[in-house]
Amino acid sequence: MLIPEDLKYSEEHEWVKVNGNMATIGITDYAQDQLGEIVYVELPAEGERFSKADAFGSVESVKSVNDIFSPLTGRVAEINDPLVDSPETINEEPYGEGWMIKIEMANKKELEDLMSADEYEVYISEETK
Amino acid sequence: MLQEIGVDGLETLFQSIPQDLRLKKNLNLPPPLDEEELRHHITRLSQKNIIDSSWISFLGAGAYAHTIPSATLSVASRSEFVTAYTPYQAEVSQGNLQAFFEYQTMIADIFDMEIANASLYDGSTATAEAVLMAQRLSKKNTALIADSLHPEYKAVMKTYLKNLNIEVIEIPSSETGTVDRELLKKSLGDNVCCFVGASPNFFGILEDFSDVAQCLHEKNALLITTTPEPLALGLAKSPGSMGADIAVGEGRSFGIGLQFGGPSLGLFTTKKQYVRQVPGRLVGETVDHKGQRGFVITCATREQHIRREKATSNICTNVALCTLYAAITLALWGKEGFQDISKINWVRAEKMKQLLTSIKGVRLPYSSPTFNEFVVELPTQAKKIIHAMRKENILMGVPLHTWYPDRENQLLMCVTEKHNEEALQKTAQTLKRFL
Numbered sequence: 001m002l003i004p005e006d007l008k009y010s011e012e013h014e015w016v017k018v019n020g021n022m023a024t025i026g027i028t029d030y031a032q033d034q035l036g037e038i039v040y041v042e043l044p045a046e047g048e049r050f051s052k053a054d055a056f057g058s059v060e061s062v063k064s065v066n067d068i069f070s071p072l073t074g075r076v077a078e079i080n081d082p083l084v085d086s087p088e089t090i091n092e093e094p095y096g097e098g099w100m101i102k103i104e105m106a107n108k109k110e111l112e113d114l115m116s117a118d119e120y121e122v123y124i125s126e127e128t129k
Numbered sequence: 130m131l132q133e134i135g136v137d138g139l140e141t142l143f144q145s146i147p148q149d150l151r152l153k154k155n156l157n158l159p160p161p162l163d164e165e166e167l168r169h170h171i172t173r174l175s176q177k178n179i180i181d182s183s184w185i186s187f188l189g190a191g192a193y194a195h196t197i198p199s200a201t202l203s204v205a206s207r208s209e210f211v212t213a214y215t216p217y218q219a220e221v222s223q224g225n226l227q228a229f230f231e232y233q234t235m236i237a238d239i240f241d242m243e244i245a246n247a248s249l250y251d252g253s254t255a256t257a258e259a260v261l262m263a264q265r266l267s268k269k270n271t272a273l274i275a276d277s278l279h280p281e282y283k284a285v286m287k288t289y290l291k292n293l294n295i296e297v298i299e300i301p302s303s304e305t306g307t308v309d310r311e312l313l314k315k316s317l318g319d320n321v322c323c324f325v326g327a328s329p330n331f332f333g334i335l336e337d338f339s340d341v342a343q344c345l346h347e348k349n350a351l352l353i354t355t356t357p358e359p360l361a362l363g364l365a366k367s368p369g370s371m372g373a374d375i376a377v378g379e380g381r382s383f384g385i386g387l388q389f390g391g392p393s394l395g396l397f398t399t400k401k402q403y404v405r406q407v408p409g410r411l412v413g414e415t416v417d418h419k420g421q422r423g424f425v426i427t428c429a430t431r432e433q434h435i436r437r438e439k440a441t442s443n444i445c446t447n448v449a450l451c452t453l454y455a456a457i458t459l460a461l462w463g464k465e466g467f468q469d470i471s472k473i474n475w476v477r478a479e480k481m482k483q484l485l486t487s488i489k490g491v492r493l494p495y496s497s498p499t500f501n502e503f504v505v506e507l508p509t510q511a512k513k514i515i516h517a518m519r520k521e522n523i524l525m526g527v528p529l530h531t532w533y534p535d536r537e538n539q540l541l542m543c544v545t546e547k548h549n550e551e552a553l554q555k556t557a558q559t560l561k562r563f564l
Binding site for chain 2: 040042060063064065067
């Protein structure tokens with residue numbers, strides 16, 4: 001299971017990559033593995049605003065649909081359009097081409113609530129027990 | 130039996146029901162009957178049915194009497210097919226799924242839309258589901274509806290939408306019976322998710338909503354059309370060619386018939402791009418691991434058993450038997466047969482209009498084109514004429530004062546392929562005697 005060191009993680013299995021005021025968000029390798037083959041992804045529109053813990057979209061696999069919750073408050077600056085036509089990219093490269101949205105953070109302090117790679121590793125090992 | 134299932138008494142089976150909700154007395158039912166007594170009782174009840182095929186009926190208003198091919202009943206009664214709902218292990222029943230798939234294909238063709246679902250309850254609930262879908266797609270909360278929708282459709286929609294924070298605004302009709310375009314445009318604000326128009330509408334009038342579609346699309350709102358008599362689509366402009374985004378209707382005319390009000394068949398069609406927001410079941414075609422053609426429930430993740438409270442609808446089955454009746458009937462008719470029956474309906478309705486308007490004092494209040502149903506205005510109260518004609522074994526139509534108290538002299542008459550020339554002549558002559 002890949003858990004890159006330079007990312008932050010949420011309890012809902014999203015990863016966050018911070019670049020200045022911008023945060024890139026996707027779902028973790030663990031999450032895509034649990035979901036199985038992803039067949040559809042629903043993303044918000046650019047400009048939409050979300051508060052922390054709001055559902056901003058959903059991923060659908062062959063057997064289930066899961067909401068994706070925003071780990072941060074902010075405004076959607078960019079969405080990964082190509083995912084709509086090739087949602088399997090999330091399975092193949094969850095941390096790369098499989099990113100979902102970029103948001104302009106409204107409250108950078110919220111980053112402190114997220115887990116580090118080490119903490120996330122412990123978190124999922126607890127969950128799989 | 131209680132012992133067998135490991136329960137110590139009948140009370141234990143009911144323990145999850147709170148005491149105050151339990152019925153503490155016996156049901157108010159007559160004593161049991163033996164087979165002979167029951168037969169006698171049922172016969173007595175059936176003798177109350179005085180209307181048989183010797184009567185001439187012009188009742189319509191949302192439920193239309195059409196000829197049902199004998200082959201429909203024969204094929205549909207095969208035991209392999211007979212089920213009220215989509216089976217729970219759907220893919221085991223390939224025959225059913227194939228029938229639904231073919232039904233969807235034919236319905237989509239008739240409406241000239243890209244996709245159809247495997248059916249909903251009836252025309253009114255399909256219309257309400259269409260509004261909910263428009264709201265989900267646009268994330269806007271005002272629905273405009275034509276006041277010329279069937280009053281019962283409007284009532285069902287209001288019930289559906291009541292607690293969902295969707296505001297419903299009725300758009301009045303102009304004198305011709307079509308939707309007032311100026312008033313529609315005035316109400317078309319930024320919060321409008323859709324407009325729902327009927328063709329034929331409650332008064333039988335056919336209406337082209339192409340211009341409305343354009344106005345709506347400019348405002349990112351959807352055009353929903355509802356068609357209570359889809360046989361009209363054999364002649365009239367299709368919802369697809371009008372630019373409808375969602376087109377729904379009532380499918381009872383397709384071989385299902387009228388059985389004391391039900392059951393019905395809700396037709397639901399839309400564009401492929403909206404497939405993820407469609408309510409109800411969808412059947413898709415695929416291939417199995419040997420490469421053979423097969424059918425599956427598709428896009429099931431929209432549905433309640435997977436998506437729970439976030440499902441597109443709480444409908445997670447279809448009216449399987451009615452769908453089957455429609456699939457068989459439509460396949461029997463074929464495209465040309467469908468158009469032929471459609472044309473017969475229109476021709477005979479026009480003939481009836483002609484015969485009626487040649488009677489002094491009888492007029493048609495609307496000038497707009499109609500299909501097989503139209504409003505007739507009499508020089509006297511409609512209920513009086515209905516009463517008199519009934520004595521001659523003619524059911525003259527549905528009085529409009531039922532829903533519109535100021536329309537005492539008007540009635541809604543429906544003429545189909547079931548009415549031959551003789552029936553039409555007899556009706557006109559009888560009416561003449563009473564006026």
